[in-house]
Amino acid sequence: MTTTVKRAYNLNAGPSALPLEVLQKAQEELVDFKGAGMSVMEMSHRSKEYDEVHTEAIARLKKLYNIPENYEVLFLQGGASLQFTMLPMNFLKEGQTASYVQTGSWSEKAFKEAKVLGNAVIAASTKENNYKNIPAFDELNYNADDAYVHITSNNTIFGTEWAEFPDTGDVPLVADMSSDILSKPVDISKFAMIYAGAQKNLGPSGVTVVIIRKEFLETASENVPTILSYKTHADKNSLYNTPPTFGIYMLGEVLKWVEAQGGVEAVAKRNEEKAALIYDVIDASNGFYTGHAVEGSRSLMNITFRVADEELEKQFLAEAKEAGFVGLNGHRSVGGCRASTYNAVPYETCQALANFMKDFQAKH
Known part of the structure; x- marks a missing residue:
């Protein structure tokens, strides 16, 4: 479908621009998805047709982003903001400390939520410089027995981004990559967990992608409400409850578009x-x-x-x-x-x- 349409110069910070080809494909399939006589939005998330969409999106993301075999890919809801809570709820146990690197407003919010649930400290901050820069690796102050080190890879409000990522050794490194996921190659093996709201580079708002190392997942607390446990969603292939099916379909189409661009x-x-x-x-x-x-x-x-x-x-x-x-x-x-x-x-x-x-x- 090649229709000439007037498109704005869309420079929104999020939700943001989607590829025109993806929107047109969704438009084509909106009422009748592959001859099913209904939209993806109308299908059961247990149906064979939707299962193919779901499974293919996970497989495509793993391949495109070179995600190692020992990682799970989860499709959750609640945006990065819910991850600010789920992360410490699952991994910040009593007697442990989580270290947060402050590079902008979203890392401040992540830190604030962690403080509600356990002992969280600031590993480094560039707030005094009005968040004009990312701290140098030797400025990061964390301990070998920390539960994890948390960073925000790109800061939408201040316009800063980590050009390279620290090697935290045996301390799990966790990143909120909501605004630069899939924008450049990343060595996934450096991270215990990556999470990202989809509404910048992956698709429409409503889907949150979590890429989590299986060994890290095994250390998660069992004393967490069912729906807020990463283990629940890993065990059920992100189908414990009704997922954001249309958003996942769109995410899959965006991934196909990235492939078509050359990866x-x-x-x-x-x-x-x-x-x-x-x-x-x-x-x-x-x-x-x-x-x-x-x-x-x-x-x-x-x-x-x-x-x-x-x-x-x-x-x-x-x-x-x-x-x-x-x-x-x-x-x-x-x-x-x-x-x-x-x-x-x-x-x-x-x-x-x-x-x-x-x-x-x-x-x-």
Whole structure:
């Protein structure tokens, strides 16, 4: 199905852009999925047709992301926010400590939830620097007997991202990868667990992916409510209760799209090119635009910047909106501007923004 449709320059931070091909395929199959006479949304999650969708999505993610055999892939609900609670509930036992690296608002929230459930400490923080950078590995302060070390791999609000990940040895490393999962190759074996809300790079909101090492899973507490236990969902192949079936179907279609682009490596190369278009304009603007994140910590997913002065910034955002750019306002907690350039955001959208930024500077 090739229909010419008017598409906004969608730079929303999440929920965010989905590949047009995926949306059109979903549109085709919305009423009648593969001759079943009904939508995926209407099917029993126990049906043969849905089981194929579910199983294929798990298998495709494992293959695309080179997930080792000793890991489970779970499809849960509640977003990363529920994971902030489930993680310590399952793995932070009495007498243990969990160490959290603070690099932005979401890592603060994860830490806050852990503190409710057990002994959590801050392993490192860049808050004093207004979260402009990711801490150096030698700044991380944790102990060999910690329950786990938690990081947030990409920080949507401040526009910083871990370029490389620490090796925590025998201490389990856990990452919230909600906003950069599948945007670049990752050595999954470094992590005891990765979790991610789908609504940035994987599909629509409603699905949360958890990639968890089986050995780590075996250490989970048994004294956890059934629905909040990772073991429950691993044992039942994420079908303990009704999963977000349509979201998982969409996630599977997004994974097929990533494959068609050439896989994660090809997507990563394109993401670097897209981000460079915008960062190059910021760097060449002689201070007209100022990036928030320091070089070396810059996010390829969320480009945060300010315009020379407050009135000009308001004008910039107003004119950008008129020109068809959506979602360029910075997060309400920090202000400024933010361009989110996730996997499905086309190169052409980033090129258009770069050109708009150059033209706006030239006018002012």
